[in-house]
Amino acid sequence: MARKPTKRRSTIYDIAQETGTSASTVSLVLNGSWERYRINADTAERILATAERIGYRANLRARGLRLNRSSLAGMIIPHYRNRFFAGLAEAFELKARERGLCPIVVSTQRDAPTERKVTQTLIAQQVEFLIIAGVQDCDELDELCAAAGIACVNLDLPGTLAPSVVTDNRGGARELTRHLVAAARERGGDPAKIHFVGGRSGEFATEERVIGFTEALAEAGISPDPSKILCCGYLPKAAHEAFSGLAAAGKLPDGLFVNSITAFEGFAAFFQESPEAGQPVVACFDWDPFAATLPLPVIMMRQNVEEMIRHCFDILDGKPAGPNGRIVVEPTLAVLPGRLKR
Structure with missing residues (x-):
């Protein structure tokens, strides 16, 4: 049986023949270098229009081998379970595609061996750069990237061996706590009983938020209590257990600072099970619009994911990262309307 003929893939030589130009001119136009080599704009437009008309598609693998580029952009995140990391991934993908790159985002579940293995795998795939988000010990991963000659940026949690982009955790927590104290007092509660719940001791973001939290309490004349x-x-689950322990003493405190939306998920589950435990004012260092459905006051701090990703790409383009190799991005307070009444 005769083999069915297949349609030949268009090449730059086809474009050159149709436009009356050389293959090298076509190549310079298609890779965006035509202005640098003073190729006429009309010629460039004619080449691009012809490429689109005949359905030309670059052989990215062959091109990558020639240029020592993969057109892949890598990112590591802990998980997709909250809007912060999911938002970072979405903003990253958008920025990568704007540059003609194929984004690869991998979640590592805050597991150090998985983080190391994923980094090694992405390096083996010759990603053009790697954004490392939410990794507590990112220096080890930065070293792997440096040894492979791959640029990297630390996001959310900073490192010492590569530039970092972080939220203003301390300032944001201080502002969030100020509103929490004021709201508790407005409802006739005792702000001295406010508790901070969630996060990891020794982790940069948590430690900075604890400092901001205690600073705001001190401003309000309240002596911070480590307990x-x-x-x-x-x-x-861990947050749920913590709230259950607080309620076991009688009822929940008049105010709660919940450190992350996943810990807030534990509070929402506990509150649904035990509404009799009280209706505290809740402040969360994270943001999710569905929190507005809870029948109690909620104040949230939204991290600016779009701005954080923009800074990451600026650094990769060669822009200085600022003092200590770190860029700090301000978060935005969100006081849900009509929720701060007794």
């Missing part, structure tokens, strides 16, 4: 800072981790 009211419960760094139980980020998992909803």
Whole structure:
């Protein structure tokens, strides 16, 4: 049986023949270098229009081998379970595609061996750069990238061996706590009983938020009490257990600072099960619009994911990272309307 003929893939030589130009001119136009080599704009437009008309598609693998480029952009995140990391991934993908790159985002579940293995795998795939988000010990991963000659940026949690982009955790927590104290007082509660719940001791973001939290309490004339800072981790189950322990003493405190939306998920589950435990004012260092459905006051701090990703790409383009190799991005307060009444 005769083999069915297949349609031949268009090449730059086809474009050159159709436009009456050389293959090298076509190549310079298609890779965006035509202005640098003073190729006429009309010629460039004619080449691009012809490439589109005949359905030309670059052989990215062959091109990558020639240029020592893969057209791949890598990113590591802990998980997709909250809007912060999911938002970072989405903003990263958008920026990467704007540059003609194929984004690869991998979640590592805050597991150090997985983070190391994923980094090694992405390096083996010759990603053009790597953004490392939410990794507590990012220096090891930065070293792997440096040894492979791959640029990297630390995001959310900073390192010492590569530039970093972080939220203003301390300032944001201080502002969030100020509103929490004011809201508790407005409702006739005792702000001295406010508890901090969630996050990891020794982790940069948590430690900075604890400092901001205690600074705001001190401003309000409240002596910070270490026993009211419960760094139980980020998992909803762990936070649920922490809230259950607080309620076992009688009822929940008049105010709660919940450190992350996943810990807030644990509070929402507990509150649904035990509404009799009280209706505290809740402040969360994270943001999710569905929090507005809870029948109690909620104040949230939204991290600016779009601005953080923009800074990452600026650094990769060669822009200085600022003092200490770190860029700090301000978060935005969100006080849900109509929720701060008794």
